[in-house]
Structures are given as C-alpha cells and as structure tokens.
Amino acid sequence: MLNIIKRSAAALAVASLVSAPVLARDLVINFDDPNPAPKEGFETAVEKFKAANPDINVIVNITDREAHKTAIRNFLSAEAPDVTSWYPGNRMAPFVNAGQFEDVSDLWEAEGFNESLASTQSAMTIDGKQWGVPYTYYQWGIYYRKDIFEANGIDVPATWDELLAASAKLKAAEITPITIGTKFLWTAAGVFDYLNLRTNGYEVHNDLTAGKIKYTDPRIVDVFNKWKELVEPGYFIENHATMSWQDALAPFVQGEAAMYVMGNFAVAAMRDAGLTDDQIDYFPFPEITPGVPRAEEAPADAFFIPSNAKNKEDARKFLAFVAQPDVQTEWNATIGQLPINSNSSVGDDKFLQKGFETVSTAQGLAQFYDRDAPAEMAKGGMEGFQEFMIKPERMDAILERLDKIQDRVYK
Amino acid sequence: MTTASGNAATLQGSAKPPSWLHRNRIKLAPWFFLLPGLIFFSVYVIIPIFQSIWISLFAWDGLGAKEWVGMANYVELIDDDRFYTSLKNNLWWLVLYMLAVPAGLAIALFLNQTVTGIRFYKSMFFFPFVISQVVVGLIFSWFYNPSFGVVGIVWEFFGATPPSILGDEDLVTFGIIFAGLWPQIAYCMILYLTGLNNVSPDQVEAGRLDNAKGWKMLWYIILPQLKPATFIAIVVTVIGALRSFDLIAIMTQGGPYGSSNVLAYFMFETALSEYGFRYGYGSAIATVLFVIMLVYISFFLWRMYQDEKG
Missing domain, CATH: 3.40.190.10 (Periplasmic binding protein-like II)
Known part of the structure; x- marks a missing residue:
C-alpha cells in the first residue's frame, strides 16, 4: 500500500x-x-x-x-x-x-x-x-561483557581450552557463559560454522555445504563432540529454543550472560539497550585445532x-x-x-x-551455513543443530538424518 | 406459472412457438442465480484442488521447469519423520480441542442466570474469542516463558524448576492446544448460551413435576434440546483444530526442530517458507490433508442430508 x-x-x-x-x-x-x-x-x-x-x-x-x-x-x-x-x-x-x-x-x-x-x-x-x-x-565472532570478564578475572580466550575454562569460571559465578536464541534456527548455524571452521578449516566448510562430505564423516562428528563440551555442562543459556536473537540479548544486557556468538549487527541493539562501549567488546572465535588457518563468517x-x-x-x-x-x-x-x-x-x-x-x-x-548450503539442506541442518543443543545424546540419530536429507538434496 | 408464460406468448400475438430459453426459464433461473457463486467456487476452490493434486506429481521450485516424478513425493512422505510428527500432532489437536465443547457448555450453564451485570460477565467470558489469534499466541508465549512468564513464577513459588513449555518437544503441542482452547471455549460457550435461550420452559417444568433434578435434568431434558448447538459446536471445533495454523506460526513456527508441526503448517513450511519452495512435496502434503478432511466433510454432508430428509 x-x-x-x-x-x-x-x-x-x-x-x-x-x-x-x-x-x-x-x-x-x-x-x-x-x-x-x-x-x-x-x-x-x-x-x-x-x-x-x-x-x-x-x-x-x-x-x-x-x-x-x-x-x-x-x-x-x-x-x-x-x-x-x-x-x-x-x-x-x-x-x-x-x-x-x-x-x-x-x-x-x-x-x-x-x-x-x-x-x-x-x-x-x-x-x-x-x-x-x-x-x-559484517564480521561474526564472540561479543562479550568486558566488565563481567574483568570482575571475574577472566582473560579473553584465544584457544578452545581457554574458552572452556572461562565458561567454567562464569558458570561457577552463576553467570550463563553463552547466550543464544535458536527459535529461528540460524543462530545455531553460526555456532556450528565456527566450530567447523576452527576444527577443520575453510575447505571442509565448503565441501560440507557443497554436499561433498557426509555429516557422519569423522571430521564432522569431531565438530559435534566439541560442541558437546559446551552443551553438556550447560554453558549455553536454557530455553534458547523459545527465544529469538533479540530475546536472547536480554540476559546479556542484564549481566546474566557474558558471551554471544553473533554478527556485528547485534552491537547496535546492545547499545540501544543501554550498554556502553566500556561494557562490551569483541574477540574472534578461539582456535580449536592448532595450525588450521583462520577463516571467518562474513555474510x-x-x-x-x-x-x-x-x-x-x-x-x-x-x-x-x-x-x-x-x-x-x-x-x-x-x-x-x-x-x-x-x-x-x-x-x-x-x-x-x-x-x-x-x-x-x-x-x-x-557466507553462512544457510547461504552456502542449499535452502532445503540448510533447514534440515539447522533443525538438527537446534535438536542437538537440546538433546545432545541424540547426536548419532541426528547426523544420520542429515545424511539422508543430504542424499536427497544433492542428487 | 405455465399459464403466465402462455399469456405472455399470446399477448405478443406471435405465431412462433416460445423459444427454448423462454420455455425453460423456471428451471434455468436458479442456475443463473447460482452462476456467480459457482464460478468463484470453482476458480478458487475446486480447480485448485485438482491443480494441487497434479503439482504433487512433480518436483518443482516454483521458478524453473517442472520435473515429472510420479509418486516419488508420496514415497518420500511415507518415509518422512516430520510427516508422522505432524500427523500425530493433528490427532492430538482434534482430540484435545474437543474439550472446548463440554467446557463451553459448563460455562454457558453457569452464566445462564439472572444476576445484576450478567451481560457484562458474559461479554467478559466471550472476550478471548474477539481477540486476534495472533495476540492470543503472543500472550501465551510470554505467559509460558520460564524466566519472566506467569508459569515460571508459579512454579518457582512451589520451589520447582519451571519447564520450558514451548521449548520441550513433549510439552509444546499441548501448550499450544491449551492456548487455542481459551478462545475456542468462549466460542462454544456463546453457541450454548443462544441455545439455552431456546430451551422450552414447559419441558423443564414438566421434568420438574416428574422429579428430574441435576444431572438427570441436564442429560434428559436440557441436552436433547441443545442438540443443534452441540452439532454446530463440534463442527466449528473440528474446523478450528484443523485450521490450527496461526497459533503455531506465532508461538513456535513448528519448533523446536519441527516437534509442534501440524500438517497445515508443515505444508506451508515446505512449500512457501524461507527455506522451502518445494511446491511438489508441499502439494503432496496438501493432498494427504485433503483426503483426511474429506472423511470428515463427507460425514458432515451425510449428516446434513439425513437431517434435511427429515
């Protein structure tokens, strides 16, 4: 009109x-x-x-x-x-x-x-x-509450172990380490992409989204096992399946969560919610497999x-x-x-x-999982990521289902 | 009427026999009146049904060329877990949504009294049906939110950890159905309230003389007289359950990971949503949904026919 x-x-x-x-x-x-x-x-x-x-x-x-x-x-x-x-x-x-x-x-x-x-x-x-x-x-990466990190004596993590240690410390201080809202699915794909890029590198990301690697491939199983190390101790916020990315911002703003794997567009929303530049900062997703050249999400x-x-x-x-x-x-x-x-x-x-x-x-x-993979694969894949984040014990079944979808999509 | 047309012919003073159109005008008239409706009904309802069935035999993304795949979409459907999840949820919707009928009756009976301001109370009870489903969905998703919703506060009052109703694959469908029942009960209630106005006082009186009270009065005297209202209430509730699209779209979008899907939303998601555009597969789902509805529609039509026959 x-x-x-x-x-x-x-x-x-x-x-x-x-x-x-x-x-x-x-x-x-x-x-x-x-x-x-x-x-x-x-x-x-x-x-x-x-x-x-x-x-x-x-x-x-x-x-x-x-x-x-x-x-x-x-x-x-x-x-x-x-x-x-x-x-x-x-x-x-x-x-x-x-x-x-x-x-x-x-x-x-x-x-x-x-x-x-x-x-x-x-x-x-x-x-x-x-x-x-x-x-x-725009870049993706981890946006974090600088003030909370300082109050708990945490340095910016550069490796996977440091990220896990920082998460454990935050959890012990009763702060949710990582906030996320997976209601619209794509946010989970951001986490998956980074885990994959850091564990296996850029080529594997491209081969996976091009349908050349199966989801049950040992390299992808590795990625999910790394992800488990964050999911099982409860380092992600609870109830993420009911929240949009904006909803998930609320605990971050209120100081109940300290990190957010996001794109740079989130900064405007954080500032609008009243956080100052002294409180928020950015670091690239930490290294997982040493020696894998660093690739980034930049849609x-x-x-x-x-x-x-x-x-x-x-x-x-x-x-x-x-x-x-x-x-x-x-x-x-x-x-x-x-x-x-x-x-x-x-x-x-x-x-x-x-x-x-x-x-x-x-x-x-x-570009991003849902832009690099065909739409149907992206939808099935992201539903699988969300399910994994709630029921990590179903990993094998999820990966097999994704293989089935892959077989059909990339005929 | 035939004499009237005969008169008209003689008045014209023509020797020609009346035209075919003229002779059959009585028979044709209703069809002329029906024609606009029939045209629109076929263009927007009947023809699309056959088009959907036809498209369901192709693989098509809506942009490129259609590719004939025969029954492949249906074969895939039989092997698709999401289809069975949706079908199961559809059945839950049909079964649990029926609770709106007795609940509506109960509230109607309760409100069927003359107290000061009863009209105000009645309209308050009817209120949820007036609000848009979108608003109902939004209110309930906040209501269910474990961190700031009412459900969370109540649970925490009793010292329990609140469940994430819309984030739990086992609870989510029931959470949405419950939200849907709120306006649906109001709808059934209003149907029964109008029905109760028409309950004949003579029969109630006669029942009283024969010592009927409480449940017996309700079951043998009131309910039989409410039969038309019950019929309509069941019909609109079944339709409501099968149309349970808006609440799902607002509250969960079929999530988490497809566990609150119903066939209608699954079809939309497959054929028309951001990651969908598989028109062939979506049409196959639509065809299955149509067959299921056909069972209900035939029963409904048969029932109407029986009633009208007398």
Whole structure:
C-alpha cells in the first residue's frame, strides 16, 4: 500500500515536471531493510546517485526483510524492478539457475571489481559469472561483557581450552557463559560454522555445504563432540529454543550472560539497550585445532538486476555506483558494517576496526551455513543443530538424518 | 406459472412457438442465480484442488521447469519423520480441542442466570474469542516463558524448576492446544448460551413435576434440546483444530526442530517458507490433508442430508 502511495506520489512529481528539459528515465529499486540505520544508509546513497544522475528518476520501494524474501519470487517474474537487494552464495542460486538474474560479469570486468571486490568475488560467482554487486558485509565472532570478564578475572580466550575454562569460571559465578536464541534456527548455524571452521578449516566448510562430505564423516562428528563440551555442562543459556536473537540479548544486557556468538549487527541493539562501549567488546572465535588457518563468517548483502528489468542500462550505473569506494565508506559508516571495496575506509568504531582486522587477515570468508548450503539442506541442518543443543545424546540419530536429507538434496 | 408464460406468448400475438430459453426459464433461473457463486467456487476452490493434486506429481521450485516424478513425493512422505510428527500432532489437536465443547457448555450453564451485570460477565467470558489469534499466541508465549512468564513464577513459588513449555518437544503441542482452547471455549460457550435461550420452559417444568433434578435434568431434558448447538459446536471445533495454523506460526513456527508441526503448517513450511519452495512435496502434503478432511466433510454432508430428509 505504502509502495503504491510512494509510486503515485513519484508519478505525480514526474507529471508536474513536464517542463523539465530532459525526459527522466525511471529506475525502480527494491530494498529490503526498513530499520532506521540501514534505511538511512540506503536513502543517503540514493540521494547521492540522484545528484550524480539528474536525468534518472529513481523510484524506491523499501519492504520488510522477511516480506521481501517471499515477495521477490513474485516480483522477479511478474513486475520486475530494475534493481533489487538480495544475498550471495546459494541464496541467489535458484534465481540464477532459473535465469531471473542478469549476468553482470561485464560490469565486474569494466569497473575492475575483480580486484576491488575480490574478497566476495567467489560468493557472487556461479558458473564462472558474476550475478550482482555487493555493498556491505559484517564480521561474526564472540561479543562479550568486558566488565563481567574483568570482575571475574577472566582473560579473553584465544584457544578452545581457554574458552572452556572461562565458561567454567562464569558458570561457577552463576553467570550463563553463552547466550543464544535458536527459535529461528540460524543462530545455531553460526555456532556450528565456527566450530567447523576452527576444527577443520575453510575447505571442509565448503565441501560440507557443497554436499561433498557426509555429516557422519569423522571430521564432522569431531565438530559435534566439541560442541558437546559446551552443551553438556550447560554453558549455553536454557530455553534458547523459545527465544529469538533479540530475546536472547536480554540476559546479556542484564549481566546474566557474558558471551554471544553473533554478527556485528547485534552491537547496535546492545547499545540501544543501554550498554556502553566500556561494557562490551569483541574477540574472534578461539582456535580449536592448532595450525588450521583462520577463516571467518562474513555474510555480504548485494544488489542484483532482474532479467526482466526494463532499464538495465541505468541499473548497471547504479550497481557500479554502490561499489564506489567513497559510497561504500559512507554507507557502511552509517549502518555500522564493513565496506567491501578494498579502496574504501572503515568507520572508526572499535567493533568495525577489530572486525576489519579479523576479516581482512582471514584465510577465507564463509557466507553462512544457510547461504552456502542449499535452502532445503540448510533447514534440515539447522533443525538438527537446534535438536542437538537440546538433546545432545541424540547426536548419532541426528547426523544420520542429515545424511539422508543430504542424499536427497544433492542428487 | 405455465399459464403466465402462455399469456405472455399470446399477448405478443406471435405465431412462433416460445423459444427454448423462454420455455425453460423456471428451471434455468436458479442456475443463473447460482452462476456467480459457482464460478468463484470453482476458480478458487475446486480447480485448485485438482491443480494441487497434479503439482504433487512433480518436483518443482516454483521458478524453473517442472520435473515429472510420479509418486516419488508420496514415497518420500511415507518415509518422512516430520510427516508422522505432524500427523500425530493433528490427532492430538482434534482430540484435545474437543474439550472446548463440554467446557463451553459448563460455562454457558453457569452464566445462564439472572444476576445484576450478567451481560457484562458474559461479554467478559466471550472476550478471548474477539481477540486476534495472533495476540492470543503472543500472550501465551510470554505467559509460558520460564524466566519472566506467569508459569515460571508459579512454579518457582512451589520451589520447582519451571519447564520450558514451548521449548520441550513433549510439552509444546499441548501448550499450544491449551492456548487455542481459551478462545475456542468462549466460542462454544456463546453457541450454548443462544441455545439455552431456546430451551422450552414447559419441558423443564414438566421434568420438574416428574422429579428430574441435576444431572438427570441436564442429560434428559436440557441436552436433547441443545442438540443443534452441540452439532454446530463440534463442527466449528473440528474446523478450528484443523485450521490450527496461526497459533503455531506465532508461538513456535513448528519448533523446536519441527516437534509442534501440524500438517497445515508443515505444508506451508515446505512449500512457501524461507527455506522451502518445494511446491511438489508441499502439494503432496496438501493432498494427504485433503483426503483426511474429506472423511470428515463427507460425514458432515451425510449428516446434513439425513437431517434435511427429515
């Protein structure tokens, strides 16, 4: 409804400008985050784009993220915008395979993105072609209550044993070591990905999500055994299956829980809840198997051109624009995330600085379990992770079930 | 009526015999009136049923080409644990939701008296049915929360560790059904209250003369007169149990790990949710759900037919 109003308002604006010297071309952009900071970042960038291209009439539709995930399947074929936001990796695969996204390899070639956006090039590539342009990404890791760590004499853990020791100490002080809310499943996948990346490394993560390794493989069983060392002593918060990630933030804010395996977007929520930068801090997930090169979770968000777009020429202009170093610098400073263009600069926030340090020195960047694995596998896998966190004794049955799903999904 | 049409013909003074349309207009009229309804009913209900059955024979993600797989979706369904969990939960819903009927009757009998302000009390009891199911779901999920919900506080008062009702695979379905019963009881209650208004005082009086009291009065005099209300109450409760979608979507999304799924939500999750988009498999679930409902619908129709026959 709002979109209709916006569109008709835009149409009216166009109609009232009949005397304008150049006939404006419409460029319709669908964006998927109405939260204050992301919306501001996007709108500022759009204003800048308009100023640079006065002959393009930009029409913006901003929808809620969950609604966007459903709507995209309709609007790509029915009434395609010229640009839409979406996610890389396997999340874009169904649309790429169905021929609904435009190949933008030419743009990558012409604008030199293969160098400047190299860190996410592989995530944007299917069949050797690039299908969109990323504008932001963010680090994952462990966010912790610095004040609680200090009060209990705990140092930042750098190894698995230190993490276990820190957890035991917190537990003894009647503080839940790690908070998590698994109602919407994906948070558990974050923990699994890190345990896997640290135990086995980047290659195994990729092979597992590509269906080349079974879940009953000894290496994956190892990951679950490590996970058990956190689950069985009760280091994760109770009742996590009924909480969203925002619900799970409450014990963290109230000082009842001390660590949170999360993405950097959680920092804004922590600050909004009244925590100061003296109370919260970040450390990369500790080492598990010594010598495994460190890889990180760093999901990116990107813009795509639907194949049915009417104004692909200006859409390409917009995609080139969002990848510019200055645009990415300003945009990501607003939304508190990391720019992808290697010529951009990172905001001077301590989490961004530390995150950039972590991500830029990593051997590989994983998108996230539910973006690297196909949707059906991701759903089954994440339900399995949640079940394991509640009933760790069912490990074998869960892994066998995941193998069964894997057999079916990757025929 | 036939003479009327004959008159019309003579009035026109034409020698031509009346047209076919003209001759059959009495027979055709009801169909013309039914036509708009029939068209919409077929487009939105009948045809989609057959489309779903057809799609259930394909593997299809809604974007690419459909791939014919025959009965493979059904074979997979037979081997799918989540399907049996959902089916079992559907049965629990059907059985336990029926408690709304006697509970509604009990409250209706209790409220069927003339005291000052009884209308206010009645409307308060009816209140939960007026609230949206979404709100009911939200309220109950807070209510059940072990750390800040009422359930947690009560448990802790007795020194016990509160259970995480919505996080426990064995309790979660019952927790949601209980939340669903709250508005459903109110609905049954209102049906019985209207029914009680129509109970004939003569028969009650006659029963009293024959020394009927308490349970006997209820069972032999009141309940038989409430039969139409009971029938409707059962029908709406069965429908409510089979439609138990919104509460599950709000309270658990089928979780933890699918243990509170019912067929309707399982179908939605498979065909339309974020990680789903398996239209073929979703349609297979829909077809099975349809067959189950068909049993109930046929019974319902047969019953209606019997009643109307007299």
